[in-house]
Amino acid sequence: MKQLVAKYGTALSGLALFVVFLLFARNFASPANLLTVLKQASFLAIFACGFTFALLTSELDLSFASIASLAAVMVGWLLHSDTSWLIAVAAGLAVGTIGGLLNGLLVTAIKVPSLIATLGTASIATGTAFMVTGGVAFVGRWDASFLALARGKVLGIPFLIIIMFAIVAISWFVTRLTPLGVHMQATGEAEGAAHRAGIATKRMKLLGLTLSGAAAGAAAVLLVANLSSAAPQMAGDFLLNAIAAVLLGMTMFDPGRPNIAGSFVGALILAILANGLVLFGAPYYLQDIMLGVIVIGSVGVSASVLKKAAFSV
Amino acid sequence: MNQILSVTGAFKKYGAVTALRGANLSVNAGEVHAICGDNGAGKSTLIKLIAGVETPDAGTIEVRGTPVSFGDPQDALAAGIATIHQDLGLAPAMAIYQNIYLGSELSVRLAGIRVLQKRAMMRGAREILAKMNSVMTDMTKPVEALSGGQRQAVAIARALRWNAEIIIMDEPTAALGVRETKEVVRLINELRNRGATVLLISHNMADVIAVADRATILKGGRAVTSLSLDGVSADALAKMIMDGADDIEEA
Structure with missing residues (x-):
């Protein structure tokens, strides 16, 4: 019973929250609003998947939001200089991936702690984004095929949501069912032991941080396509939100450990909460306060769950 | 000799x-x-x-x-030659079977992708431990939940799996x-x-x-x-x- 609560307690609380909003928050249950919630959750979930990979190898990535903003303005700039949208998309993904790779190299080759390395690259990315745009946003006319990446629909389901599900499913598969996933996890939990067992721990950390950047690149492309604008700090709000989703996720399914299923449900819960609070007419600042409470609370909960797990099994 | x-x-x-x-x-x-x-x-x-x-x-x-x-x-x-260090070189939060197979997991190729064979690893882990007359039933238990002697058994089982x-x-x-x-x-x-x-x-x-x-x-x-x-x-x-x-x- 205790184990069930530890594993599914947070997810069930999220479900309860969802039901409360369905019943009592005006307009929450409308199809248009639910779609908005799911879209918001999609961006969060993609960022969160990336952050989960980095955290799984015990590295922090505080740069993904800034790297995503840089990737976004790169996409905007290329599209506005009449480059093919395919190339613009590829460039957006490349900016994210290269940014992540750079983080990984700083951490593994030069041994800068990831907390510091990614704070630094975040600032560099932000500065570069302002340089590219001259401080203004790219708005105006966009290629229809490009916009369809986020807004196009298959059987009534937006591409954005389909892409998000694909990224979550692949990430879940890799972390749970492949040797690579086990090696990343072992690297994060016992680097010395993993290394002695022949696991290329540095390569795992490099991969974790690179995937975090790649996910940020993908999210950036979709953000631009969804909003039809690209601005130098457009992804900034996702930093703490996506981290909160991952930390909240660590209180679920595989308590105490970064896990994709948890990150996904965490992203859903945060998107539901943000939307529902607005519909309830809660003051704007409440969201920030809630976010802080969730970040600190999740870590507190998963730390204590972890301790109990060690002695109660 | x-x-x-x-x-x-x-x-x-x-x-x-x-x-x-x-x-x-x-x-x-x-x-x-x-x-x-x-x-x-x-x-x-x-x-x-x-x-x-x-x-x-x-x-x-x-x-x-x-x-x-x-x-x-x-x-x-x-x-x-396998070495069991004083700290045993185990990943405490990971399962018994994961530790025994750490770095040399059993997998099968499906469409070019290596997929873990969890059941086979759990069975194999149980067999190796049984050979040492070390009985542990739940192979998914984290190593940190085991006694010191049992942890030693897991470390030895891993060395044996490496054919040391x-x-x-x-x-x-x-x-x-x-x-x-x-x-x-x-x-x-x-x-x-x-x-x-x-x-x-x-x-x-x-x-x-x-x-x-x-x-x-x-x-x-x-x-x-x-x-x-x-x-x-x-x-x-x-x-x-x-x-x-x-x-x-x-x-």
């Missing part, structure tokens, strides 16, 4: 400190061989050379009569209580019954006497004697370690 491992004239310097000055070691196949000596005698340095953690400045290591040169622990492992013939155990009973120590002694006896060769480093003379067939005593970076432990008491062994070479002839 045929010799499976030998070290001849090993020298190792760390800066100004000479840890080994011509140490010799000869280990027979299938025996439990203790390496004894006071702190600073060179025990851990000698073990590091055999485990491939360090390379000797001079001297030769032979496995089954063939000279070997280990660049890293993986080389030693390929030669059939020579298993180096560094202070396996150092942090354990009486019951746990008994379990480790039992595990070492199981290893010998299965034909494995065990190199045991221990400060605990009672454990050494209880389980080892022979011992090599180091002092000042040299092996002062190798002796059979038949009929030797823990006190006598401790005295030899403290006195060094003085009693060799009598021993």
Whole structure:
């Protein structure tokens, strides 16, 4: 019973929250609003998947939001200089991936702690984004095929949501069912032991941080396509939100450990909460306060769950 | 008895400190061989050379009569030598079966992608542990939830899965209580019954006497004697370690 609560307690609380909003928050249950919630959750979930990979190898990535903003303005700039949208998309993904790779190299080759390395690259990315745009946003006319990446629909389901599900499913598969996933996890939990067992721990950390950047690149492309604008700090709000989703996720399914299923449900819960609070007419600042409470609370909960797990099994 | 491992004239310097000055070691196949000596005698340095953690400045290591040169622990492992360090090298929060298969997971290729065979690993882990007469039912239990003796069993099971013939155990009973120590002694006896060769480093003379067939005593970076432990008491062994070479002839 205790184990069930530890594993599914947070997810069930999220479900309860969802039901409360369905019943009592005006307009929450409308199809248009639910779609908005799911879209918001999609961006969060993609960022969160990336952050989960980095955290799984015990590295922090505080740069993904800034790297995503840089990737976004790169996409905007290329599209506005009449480059093919395919190339613009590829460039957006490349900016994210290269940014992540750079983080990984700083951490593994030069041994800068990831907390510091990614704070630094975040600032560099932000500065570069302002340089590219001259401080203004790219708005105006966009290629229809490009916009369809986020807004196009298959059987009534937006591409954005389909892409998000694909990224979550692949990430879940890799972390749970492949040797690579086990090696990343072992690297994060016992680097010395993993290394002695022949696991290329540095390569795992490099991969974790690179995937975090790649996910940020993908999210950036979709953000631009969804909003039809690209601005130098457009992804900034996702930093703490996506981290909160991952930390909240660590209180679920595989308590105490970064896990994709948890990150996904965490992203859903945060998107539901943000939307529902607005519909309830809660003051704007409440969201920030809630976010802080969730970040600190999740870590507190998963730390204590972890301790109990060690002695109660 | 045929010799499976030998070290001849090993020298190792760390800066100004000479840890080994011509140490010799000869280990027979299938025996439990203790390496004894006071702190600073060179025990851990000698073990590091055999485990491939360090390379000797001079001297030769032979496995089954063939000279070997280990660049890293993986080389030693390929030669059939596995080391169980004092910290056991386990990932505490990971499952028993994951630890036993760590770094060499069983997988099957599906459409070019390697997919874990969790059931096969759990079954395999249970079988290896059963061979050691170590009964653990839930292979998904994290290692941190196990007793000290059980953890040792998991570490040994991993070494066996690597097909190691020579298993180096560094202070396996150092942090354990009486019951746990008994379990480790039992595990070492199981290893010998299965034909494995065990190199045991221990400060605990009672454990050494209880389980080892022979011992090599180091002092000042040299092996002062190798002796059979038949009929030797823990006190006598401790005295030899403290006195060094003085009693060799009598021993």
